[in-house]
Amino acid sequence: MRNTLFIGGGNMAYAIISGLLNKGATGVSLRVVDPSEDAKTRLTGLGVPCSATWPAEFECAQVVLAVKPQAMPDVLKQYEAHLAGKLLISIAAGVSVSQLRQWSGQANAAVARTMPNTPALVGKGITGVYCTDNCTDADHREVESLFRSCGEVVNLTSEDDINAITAISGSGPGYVFYWMEALAKAAQELGFNESQARLLVNHTFLGSASLAVQSDESLSTLRERVTSKGGTTFAGLETLRKHQVADGIVEGAKAAYARAIELQGPKP
Numbered sequence: 001m002r003n004t005l006f007i008g009g010g011n012m013a014y015a016i017i018s019g020l021l022n023k024g025a026t027g028v029s030l031r032v033v034d035p036s037e038d039a040k041t042r043l044t045g046l047g048v049p050c051s052a053t054w055p056a057e058f059e060c061a062q063v064v065l066a067v068k069p070q071a072m073p074d075v076l077k078q079y080e081a082h083l084a085g086k087l088l089i090s091i092a093a094g095v096s097v098s099q100l101r102q103w104s105g106q107a108n109a110a111v112a113r114t115m116p117n118t119p120a121l122v123g124k125g126i127t128g129v130y131c132t133d134n135c136t137d138a139d140h141r142e143v144e145s146l147f148r149s150c151g152e153v154v155n156l157t158s159e160d161d162i163n164a165i166t167a168i169s170g171s172g173p174g175y176v177f178y179w180m181e182a183l184a185k186a187a188q189e190l191g192f193n194e195s196q197a198r199l200l201v202n203h204t205f206l207g208s209a210s211l212a213v214q215s216d217e218s219l220s221t222l223r224e225r226v227t228s229k230g231g232t233t234f235a236g237l238e239t240l241r242k243h244q245v246a247d248g249i250v251e252g253a254k255a256a257y258a259r260a261i262e263l264q265g266p267k268p
């Protein structure tokens, strides 16, 4: 693995770095630049040096851009002098390749625009990867192995697919936790205490997702297997349908996609 500098050491950088360390990378090949004391404490705890300014002594051919989309223009301007000739690996939602090139002052930068998700923290993430044409085969391999260390990788050939994947798997854990919270609330209303409710919900989602991963059958078939005619699941699902829950999920994902496009701004 190449030496890699992370710009931004917040939640996602922490998740990816944890994955890399779990797969055998060492703090020697990684650095983080982040002015936040919190980030420094957490990353130092992992054995990865984190400094408030660019670590001049650290040589690297690639940087991971892991700051908030709104901070990206200023951050790229701030570090412009250090970025020349480096592979830029962005994880930011709704920040386009052309914006990254413009703000970093490198019209021809090799860029990997990616979209991971928070389950990366436990090695169960999924990351969409789009590489510009001027990325080398070695660049592709580096980016893929970076994200394979924290889960699955899906290679994409169109940049817009990154916005679509943001709406599905990037934001997806947010929708899943929203649903889990609601089911845990129902469990408590039916008399379970908080920790029992959490256990029941955690294992219902974990078990269902594991079953779906291991099964060749469609999601509809798996759902039908649970649903006895005139039984309890049928009653539950009928009520979900009456409340148009499926439509709400589809509309929610579309709203996330629209927001990714909006963050990206007009095409140059």
Ligand SMILES: NC(=O)C1=CN([C@@H]2O[C@H](COP(=O)(O)OP(=O)(O)OC[C@H]3O[C@@H](n4cnc5c(N)ncnc54)[C@H](O)[C@@H]3O)[C@@H](O)[C@H]2O)C=CC1
Pocket: 007, 008, 009, 010, 011, 012, 013, 033, 034, 035, 036, 039, 066, 067, 068, 069, 071, 075, 078, 091, 092, 093, 115, 116, 117, 118, 170, 171
């Ligand atoms: N949280 C999520 O589920 C996902 C987030 N992303 C993307 O990851 C990026 C980071 O998100 P989070 O980690 O959630 O945010 P975060 O707020 O936890 O981390 C951002 C970090 O950037 C640091 N930072 C701010 N200004 C800086 C500067 N000038 N130089 C260096 N570091 C600076 C902050 O101190 C902070 O630690 C965003 O662009 C987001 O779109 C992508 C996939 C999933």
Ligand SMILES: O=C(O)[C@@H]1CCC=N1
Pocket: 093, 166, 170, 171
């Ligand atoms: O909500 C966001 O904008 C980021 C990107 C995907 C997940 N979290």
